[in-house]
Amino acid sequence: NAGVMQNPRHLVRRRGQEARLRCSPMKGHSHVYWYRQLPEEGLKFMVYLQKENIIDESGMPKERFSAEFPKEGPSILRIQQVVRGDSAAYFCASSPYLVGANVLTFGAGSRLTVL
């Protein structure tokens, strides 16, 4: 079991470009969460997805950010027209839905640097 796989690990973009971050959940996990960690801060919830559905995007900025989890393939976090304030580590986590499980397994994160 390869765990939660995120790529790329590091991404450098210039202001105005697009960033795409990918997350493959653990085998058997159908729930995906994205978190953002700004420098010297804790992780902040962004969005929760199940296959082909966005369940909760209450932590996602209203503009430029979008997420999807298609029927086939990884979950994608997309940031359009990046700005320097988007520089952060973006973590994906997955979980099965089992009563009493409630443990998120995190990927190693993708560090986005906006020049």
Place this chain on the structure above:
Amino acid sequence: AQTVTQSQPEMSVQEAETVTLSCTYDTSENNYYLFWYKQPPSRQMILVIRQEAYKQQNATENRFSVNFQKAAKSFSLKISDSQLGDTAMYFCAFMKHEGESSGDKLTFGTGTRLAVRP
């Protein structure tokens, strides 16, 4: 909304000694879960320990144990026999289990940076 407070930005401990990291939280919920996650320099988030609020017994995992005081909304982490590999950021986190319609969202504190000295 839930909040999690870690009032110790940095801590230091001698190898083989014991250290306690503090965490308090605020919630109106009665059923919830509390976690400690470790983030070493590799930045990987690693689950250290989990506590269910309905359980009075404090959780333990080898050298890691918690002191869960529900009435005081306190959830401290004790690391015994500290090892150099324990050097990391430690995050306290709260989860209200809302069911499949809303998922299991974690609310994190700002972290405590622990350095274990040789």
